[in-house]
Every structure is written in structure tokens, then in C-alpha cells.
Amino acid sequence: MNVESWITVEETPALAAEAMAVIDARLARLTDAERGAFWASIRKAYNTPYNDPEKPAQPKPVEPAPGTIPSAVEIRLPAIDPSIDLPAAALASATLAAEMRAA
8 A cells, every 4th residue: 555645755854854853852851861761662662764674684504514415314214014005104103103213
């Protein structure tokens, strides 16, 4: 949804500075630390352009040490007795699960 505004992009910084000055005048009763906390909360709440969020550092992928190759995992399935009327996948799965529990 497009938002129409009577404020142009060029006017924004000047209007923002003027608005902050008016608000600061009303906050004159607060200490400097309280005013700083007020503006920090406003910037955090509205995430305005003058408070661009810091982007989190991207994790770097872990690379194997030079000269090493990750070892492959080999899974050996037992021979299936054709006289049993069960799907082969179920038999292999049951055998593999038993071996994993035993390990």
C-alpha cells in the first residue's frame, strides 16, 4: 500500500530537526540522562532512518583443515530373507534401528 505525504524527501531532515527541537523544549524539565533515554527509546521504537539497526554478524562457514576430507558414512544392510512377506524397507529399518541401539 502506497502512502502519500505532503512532505518531500528533501524537507524531511529539516522538519525532523524542528520537531526534535520542539520536543526537547518540552522535555527541558528532565535531566540530560533522562532526555537521552527518551530519545533512545523513540529511535528504538520507530527505527527511523537516523537510527539504522546494526546488522548481526553473519556466521562464517567452518571449513575443514587443509588436506583433510570429511569421511563418508557407509551403511550396510543385511541380506533379506525372501520367504518373509514384509517390505524390504521395513526389515532394513528394523535391523538398522537395532544396531543403533546396540552401539
